[in-house]
Amino acid sequence: MIRLFTLLLVSVVALSACQPAATPIGSDGQPVPTAYKITQRDAAKIPFRMLDSVNSLRGASALGPVALDSQLTAAAATHSRDMQVQNRPWHFGSDGSSPLDRVRRVGFSGNLVGEVISETYESELETLGAWMSQPDTRRIIVSPDATKMGFSWFQEKNGKIWWTLVMGN
Secondary structure, eight states, X not given: OHHXXXXXXXXXXXXXXXXXXXXXBOTTSSBOOOOOOOOHHHHHHHHHHHHHHHHHHHHHTTOXXXXXXXXXXXXXXXXXXXXXXXXXXXXXXXXXXXXXXXXXXXXXOSOEEEEEEEEESXXXXXXXXXXXXXXXXXXXXXXXXXXXXXXXXXXXXXXXXXXXXXXXX
16 A cells, blocks of 8 residues: 555656746736747757748749858858947948948958848747848848848847848849
8 A cells, every 4th residue: 555655646746747837927928038049059050040941931932042152141240240249230330331331341242132130039030030020121031133141140148149131142
């Protein structure tokens, strides 16, 4: 009888450990968002996840795919870091540079289609969803003129991410 009671007690304790952790609920009744932390492992995959997602959206709009471009990615990386230094998401660099100035500085000789930026705690795919919901940023991502894409980010220690996507041809 003691064995049965002990086995039952152990089972109850084990099952109670299987309960999901309580998710904090905000004042709006929704779960409180948590910061998306980019690990070293994820960092290598993020540009390709973004490229695949952008190309899926472009394909759904009957547009050709874009390819990752190292020069446009370098311009995007520079601007993501610079926005963090300025602590504001905008298209001008701390030196007054425009997106066109930045792509020229890295040696890109093609045409700039546009630049899309964000300051958020969300993943790259959540950010892409937000960009696609706005007509001005959507127009850049699904531009029929775009054939190349640069994409980068800078993440602060607190989790805030400064995303930059640059489209060109």
